[in-house]
Amino acid sequence: MTGTLIYACVGAVLFVCGVTGLILLPHLLRKVLAFNIMGSGIFLMLVGLGQHDNISDPIPQAMVLTGIVVAVAATALALAFVRRLFYLTGKAQSVANLKSLDQTEEKLITMERNKEGDASK
Amino acid sequence: MSMKSLLNTLVIIFSATLGATLIWAILELPLSNHIHLSGQVLAQLDTTGVRHPTTAVLLNFRGFDTLLEVMVLLLALLGVLDQTKKCTQKNLSISIRLTQSYFQTLVWSARVLVPVMVLVAGYLLAVGEYQPGGAFQAAAVLAAAGVLLNLSGLFPSWRELSWGFRAGCIFGLLLFLLIAAITLFLSPGVLLQYPITLAGMFILIIEAGLTLSLGLILAGFFLLLSDEVNNKEVDE
Structure with a gap:
């Protein structure tokens, strides 16, 4: 085994850890973290495999650089969604019944409108 | 079981x-x-206007990739903006509760570090031409400075993006599109094909614009979702 392949192997281990976490952990925040670990594993695999004879390949590096920034953006969006869900249901767990979610949202919106109406009076 | x-x-x-x-x-x-793509990149490096292969790949060989990436980031920011607008309660965020002496240390270290971070961002942007660095790294450092300022209570969270910030977020993309249009004009039919003499300057302009915009966008991801640091409880 050449020395550079150790990075790719560690990346594979990270990826698997992420997959396991994504399946097993019920809390959505943990799922987001697990997904990030998965992504990091893939990035490490890409960079590790692109490196041979101690010369790094610039193309996987550019891809990973792009990927890291997009992963940050996707994580922020996921966190915003999780927070919204927590606001609506009081739990940060995935919801099976989406209809009830819409109803809760409508209720909250009407409640807020009523509050605003009271305040303007 | x-x-x-x-x-x-x-x-x-x-x-x-x-x-x-x-x-x-x-x-x-x-x-x-x-497939040894690195050899092809190194062989063509003289025509790219930069001396570092990763920067050359990011902004010259695969420039459109980076262009689309900035659009993806803006889309994600739009999503976050939409979600925060609906959300009146700040449930998941926790405010920092530090004793007075620790808080003073945090504030002072932020005041000392942030100017250094801005300098480092400028340095990273400038050295991207010939060693690891460039717009993304510089933007990440800038965004980190914003986060540090916010956490130490020196800079407020963003409830709503002002027009200045909105313009700043889209500035880099518009600059990129402008240069793409110029290259289309200079060599018809090929997007982002820089003329060899102007390539270095074009890449530096794009990277400078991207640093500012990506810094704002990345900081926005944190500042739009974060809660105000509660200074009153610190003072007690």
Whole structure:
């Protein structure tokens, strides 16, 4: 085994850890973290495999650089969604019944409108 | 054994198998069959206007990729903006509660570090031409400075993006599109094909614009979702 392949192997281990976490952990925040670990594993695999004879390949590096920034953006969006869900249901767990979610949202919106109406009076 | 722990064991066995297969595949990969794109990049490096291969790939060979990436980031920012607008309660965020002496240390270190971070961002942007660095790294440092300022209570969270910030977020993309249009004009039919003499300058302009915009966007991801630092409780 050449020395550079150790990075790719560690990346594979990270990826698997992420997959396991994504399946097993019920809390959505943990799922987001697990997904990030998965992504990091893939990035490490890409960079590790692109490196041979101690010369790094610039193309996987550019891809990973792009990927890291997009992963940050996707994580922020996921966190915003999780927070919204927590606001609506009081739990940060995935919801099976989406209809009830819409109803809760409508209720909250009407409640807020009523509050605003009271305040303007 | 209950149903749930059986399921957990199954998932763990599945993951272990997946991991073992992946590592086996990596070790069995025939290295000699690799496509050596790095050689082609190095051979063409003189025509790109920069001396670092990664920067050349990011902003010259695959410039459109980076252009689309900035659009993806803006889309994500739009999503976050939409979600925060609806959300009146700040449930998941926790405010920092530090004793007065610790808080003073935080504030002072932020005041000392942030100017240095801005300098480092400028340095990273400038050295991207010939060593690791560039717009993304510089933007990440800028965004980190914003986060540090926010956490130490020196800079407020963003409830709503002002027009100045909105313009700043889109500035980099517009500059990029403008240069793409110029290159289309200079060499018809090929997007982002820089003329060799102007390539270095074009790349530097794009990177400078991207640093500012990406810094704002990345900081926005944190500042739009964060809660105000509660200074009153600190003072007590």
